[in-house]
Amino acid sequence: MLIEAVVPFKPVNPKSRLSSVLSTAERELFAEAMLTDVVLSLKEAGCIPFILSTVPLHCAHAEVKVSADELNPALNRLIGSTSGPLLIIMADLPLVTPGVVRRIISTPSDIALGPGRGGGTNAIFIKDRSRFHVDYYGASFIKHQKIADQAGLSCDTVDSFRLHTDVDEREDLVELMIHGHGKAVNFLKSCGFSLLIEKGRVGISRSSEQ
C-alpha cells in the first residue's frame, strides 16, 4: 500500500541559525535542497509525499498544499480530515535515505516515532489517524509518547542517526558533509564548503573564509 507522507515546510527566512554561514538567499536554496532530498527518499520508499507549505511554492517532485496555520493545528486538521496511515516527516533531514523511511513505515507498532536531537520529533508514522494528534515544540518526543500511551496505542522508537540529525546549526553541516548523499550536500559543496580538521576537532570552512 502506498502511504501518504506530509512534509511541513516554511520557505520564508528558513534556517535562521545558519545565518552566520549562509545568506538569506542561500538559506532558502539550501532549505529547498534539503526538502527535495527528503521528498525523493519518500518517493523511492514507496510513499506519496506532499508538502504542507506556509506560502505558495513550486516543487517538481511533490504536490504542495498551502496552510498559513501554525504547525500543530495545521497537522491536526490534516490528521482529522481523512483516514488511513500517515507519515509526518520534517524537511530538514537531508541524511534520510529510502531505507530509513522503509524502517519507519514497516513498524509493527501503531505509532513509530523518530526522535530528533534535543527532545524533538523528526518523524511520526500513524497507522490509525483517529486516535492520535501531534504536539510539536519543546520535548515533543516525550509528549508524543504520552499521547500514544494515553490512547492505548503501541509506540516504537526508530533508532536512526539519519533521522535524528536535523540540520539547524553550523556544526550540523559537518554531519551533512560526511554522511550526505543528495542535493543538500551538493549545494554546500557548490558554495565552497569543505571539512576542516583543527586540533583533532572536525568543523567546516568555506573557501571565501580562508
Next chain:
Amino acid sequence: MLIEAVVPFKPVNPKSRLSSVLSTAERELFAEAMLTDVVLSLKEAGCIPFILSTVPLHCAHAEVKVSADELNPALNRLIGSTSGPLLIIMADLPLVTPGVVRRIISTPSDIALGPGRGGGTNAIFIKDRSRFHVDYYGASFIKHQKIADQAGLSCDTVDSFRLHTDVDEREDLVELMIHGHGKAVNFLKSCGFSLLIEKGRVGISRSSEQ
C-alpha cells in the same frame, strides 16, 4: 559464536567538558556508570567484553586489561595479537542497547562502522583482524572507511542515534535524560538533574542550581 568486544576507558579526569555541571569525583562515577551500561549491553548481546584501561580498575562485569599506550597503538597491538572477529566500542555510549550491538555484529559486510557525532567513530566491528587497523581522532569515520576500502574490505555504516550519541557535553545529557535506560541516567537523576524546557528549547537543570 561469542564475539570479543573491547571498550577503551580512561578513568582519570574523564569527561572534562562536563566539568561545568559535574565535579571531578562525579565525572569519575558518571564515566564508570556509562562504561557499565555499555558492558552490560555487550554481554546481553552475546559478546565477551573486556575493558582496555589506561590505569588499573575494578569492574564487576568484565575483565580489565591495562595499557598506558595511546588509543591507536594500544588498539592496533590488540588487533594484531590474535585472530577472529573483534568489536571496538567506546565507553561513553550509555544509550546503546543490546539490540544496537546485535545490529553491529550481524553486519553482512567485512567491517561495520558506527559513526559518532562530529566525524568520529563510536564502534568498529572487524570480522578479519589481519587486514584492518584503526586511526582514531579527527574525522576518523572517513579514515576508517578509507582503510577498509584500501584493504578491499566491504564496509557497512550502522544507522543508529544510540550509537551516534557519545556523551561529552552538557547538551548531550538531554539525550541521556530522554532516551537513557540504565545506570548512567540513574546517576544523573540521583544528582538532581531533570529536564528543563524554556522557550521551546529543552535543556537540563540540577536541583541545587534552582
